[in-house]
Amino acid sequence: MGTIIQPVCSSCHEPYPRCFIGVGMLDIPKKIKAPYYCDHCGTISFKSLLNKYHRCSQCRKQVTLYGKTHGFMLPDDLDIHYEPEKVVIDVTVAMDLQYVLEDKNYHCPKCKKETLRFEEVGMWD
Numbered sequence: 001m002g003t004i005i006q007p008v009c010s011s012c013h014e015p016y017p018r019c020f021i022g023v024g025m026l027d028i029p030k031k032i033k034a035p036y037y038c039d040h041c042g043t044i045s046f047k048s049l050l051n052k053y054h055r056c057s058q059c060r061k062q063v064t065l066y067g068k069t070h071g072f073m074l075p076d077d078l079d080i081h082y083e084p085e086k087v088v089i090d091v092t093v094a095m096d097l098q099y100v101l102e103d104k105n106y107h108c109p110k111c112k113k114e115t116l117r118f119e120e121v122g123m124w125d
């Protein structure tokens with residue numbers, strides 16, 4: 001079961017790639033991908049959530065995760081009671097790790113405005 005999401009910027013309408021988020025029957029958690037952006041290149045890419053740091057495949061600068069991960073057993077997570085109001089994606093990555101993408105405006109790396117949203121465009125299983 002998973003969700004297909006599409007990043008949409010209402011300012012520049014950059015054609016960003018879609019992403020499948022979720023776990024299929026045969027998938028291992030490593031395969032769960034989340035959207036990251038590179039402000040330097042103006043691109044969005046989808047990378048494994050379980051790696052803590054990622055670099056842009058083009059410029060090698062560090063990319064930034066959209067949404068957030070939270071868990072009960074992470075010692076560095078001070079936000080245990082994090083409860084987003086509206087959620088587009090909420091998946092369990094591991095036993096104690098949850099990934100949440102909210103229904104709100106995010107940063108668009110192309111036009112640098114806070115006008116990017118993630119839309120659910122379908123389901124897959």
Ligand SMILES: [Zn+2]
Nearest residue numbers: 009012108111
């Ligand atoms: Zn934009």
Ligand SMILES: [Zn+2]
Nearest residue numbers: 038041056059
């Ligand atoms: Zn880059």
